């Protein structure tokens with residue numbers, strides 16, 4: 001049982017992307033600024049003209065937490081959650097698989113875990 005992320009009008013493009021193996025970043029069509037998390041208006045120029053680009057899917061660990069306790073239903077511990085600085089310049093949060101610890105500055109690459117027909121989650125692995 002996975003924790004289902006909230007899908008709304010602002011983040012639909014992101015989840016449409018993970019379904020097809022793309023890590024999408026919202027881009028302002030007016031000024032080209034990228035932003036994450038997605039929102040209705042550009043924080044740089046306040047335009048509502050939204051587009052997206054596909055990230056290369058690599059980044060660097062900015063910070064992280066290792067969840068060792070208490071138990072989480074349906075999950076094996078530890079769970080490693082990182083704040084990842086994508087090479088495109090946005091920061092996102094994600095689960096890192098295949099490790100039980102991390103280091104600041106470590107390189108990560110995105111992968112996709114299909115949960116069911118409607119949901120594919122981005123997960124991260126060390127490079």
Ligand SMILES: [Zn+2]
Pocket residue numbers: 028029030031032033042043044045046047
């Ligand atoms: Zn803008």
